[in-house]
Amino acid sequence: MSVEIGKVVEGAVTGITNFGAFIQLPEGKTGLCHISEVADDYVKDISTYLKQQQKVMVKVISIDGNGKISLSIRKAKETPPKKTNQPMQIDWQKKNVEIGLSFEEKMNKFMKESDERQQQLKAHLKDSRRGNGFNAKKESVR
Template sequence: MVTGRVARITDFGAFIQFENGEVGLVHISQIAHSYVRNVSDYLQEGQTIEVKVLGRDEKGRLDLSIKELQDAPEEMPRPRMIGRQSPEFENKLRSFLRDAKERGPGEKGGKKRKK
């Protein structure tokens, strides 16, 4: 764990400057366990924060994380389920798929053609 100051906020994360002058990036995906839409909802320039150093990228830049220092939520939020479609829609869809299967590949039109 290292303490640094938020030097700059961007759409994709925040640059953190350390006392020795070195700067690293906390990517937006490493700010919180929940979805982060706007970095400035979580961090402000000049703020002092604690980060974990994940490593260095191929160019020698520091990769940092805030969420790695936090306990993960016990249960991750589940995606909302999409309700069932109306029976009328389901029937139309089944009918469409059945007709498409009867037509076969490459045939066009709503009805099967007779030769």
């Protein structure tokens, strides 16, 4: 059984370092599983996940020109595809369309509603005006 990119094979942990684990593959070849490829979550100490001589399933990620083999434990695990929610159905038809009104009628209605809103806004601003923080009287400075 030759080692090929994309294959999932069983191996045994032969060495643990602070940056990953060396794993003995079939045919006596050894590859490195980087610490970022050990688990899906953050791995601070690889020793909490792997032990010497532990059997693990690994996926061959790459083989470079020098024969160095990169492995992944987390990619070897079969994970079911995430379920996604169906997108909401959006009714793109405008509900408030007045059918049968001419452009002039629509414009008159718009202008009337706009004027009413402006009047309400002006009345609200007039009622809520405050001073600018200074007294109207000037005090003499000595």
